[in-house]
Amino acid sequence: MNQANMIRTEQERIRLDSLQQLRQLGIDPYPAAAYPVDTHAAALAADFADDREVCLAGRILSRRIMGKASFAEL
Numbered sequence: 001m002n003q004a005n006m007i008r009t010e011q012e013r014i015r016l017d018s019l020q021q022l023r024q025l026g027i028d029p030y031p032a033a034a035y036p037v038d039t040h041a042a043a044l045a046a047d048f049a050d051d052r053e054v055c056l057a058g059r060i061l062s063r064r065i066m067g068k069a070s071f072a073e074l
Contacts, residue, residue, distance in 0.1 A: 008016070022029045058074035 062073045
């Protein structure tokens with residue numbers, strides 16, 4: 001089905017109009033979130049020596065094992 005023959009609902013038309021207005025204003029309607037990935041590591045590195053062992057306590061919410069690396073969400 002091509003888009004010329006497609007009948008859009010009123011809600012779809014409003015959303016498409018809003019999307020077009022944002023793009024005309026130069027605003028990215030779907031921005032990629034940028035998270036600082038080294039914030040917590042920098043604080044740990046400042047307080048602890050490299051050869052010191054650190055223990056964390058908490059409940060493991062998720063675990064991802066990827067080859068030799070493992071990731072756990074506490």
